[in-house]
Amino acid sequence: MSASRGALVLFEGADRCGKSTQARRLVKTLEQRGVRAELWRYPDRTTKTGEMIDAYLRSESDTADAAIHLLFAANRWEKKALMERKLADGVTLVCDRYSYSGCAFTAAKGVEGLDLTWCKAPEVGLPRPDALMYLELSLEDAARRGGFGEERYETTEMQRAVKEMFESMREPWWDVIDANRDEEVIEREVLEIALGAIERAKSGEPLGTLWDARA
Ligand code: Z5A
Ligand code: MG
Secondary structure (H helix, E strand, O other): OOOOOOOOOEEEEOOOOHHHHHHHHHHHHHOOOOOOOOEEEEOOOOOHHHHHHHHHOOOOOOOOOOOHHHHHHHHHHHHHHHHHHHHHOOOOOEEEEHHHHHHHHHOOOOOOOOOOHHHHHHHHOOOOEEEEEEEEEOHHHHOOOOEEEEEOOOOHHHHHHHHHHHHHHOOOOOOOEEOOOOOOHHHHHHHHHHHHHHHHOOOOOOOOOOOOOOO
């Protein structure tokens, strides 16, 4: 076992499953309990790479599929050192999307050569989450939460393909959460999982790296 640290707690899942809602709620609850926690999200649209990603997502620019994939990965790599410093300093990072979205979205495009193996390569070596909460919601239930936004990937075909890709990427250690329930009910389950990860990190479980398997 190594030094005590903060936990990397991740929310993943298809559109409108409630990632941002639960991530916000979790940070607030952790802070109320005296746990040092911060909300992170990817893409981080505030950095130089983030600005390029933002323009791409809003269809203001066109970028080759391979290049945009690498930019999304670079957007994580440029924050790796800060992420590791914060975790080492005991801060728990609650993260809204990460490498798993990166791989699911690019691989879902079905572009020749850009399969999951290719998509995973630039993510190798990034910190692995201590907990991955996959919020599961059917496309029909997601549709009941309002229409699509204006961004590039917000179409039924793309969302279906992304969901299938997430399902094929699923590993046994992920926590799959039924997202078709009241926010408060989901939050209770989320909190239990997050507190477990925080406890393990606090007691010195080393931070893993992608794509090492977890027990
Ligand atoms: N992308 C990529 O291609 N490569 C990468 O490496 C990464 C991302 C990291 C970023 O979108 C886009 O970039 C995304 C993937 C791609 N493309 N798409 N599509 P984003 O993350 O910025 O997207 P967003 O605007 O945050 O939407 P979202 O993530 O899809 O939604 P969400 O965060 O899961 O859901 P929410 O905003 O919390 O909730 C959605 C609505 O449902 C809202 O009105 C809530 O009030 C409501 N809601 C939430 N929970 C509930 C419950 N329990 N019951 C009922 N209603 C609820
Ligand atoms: Mg969101």
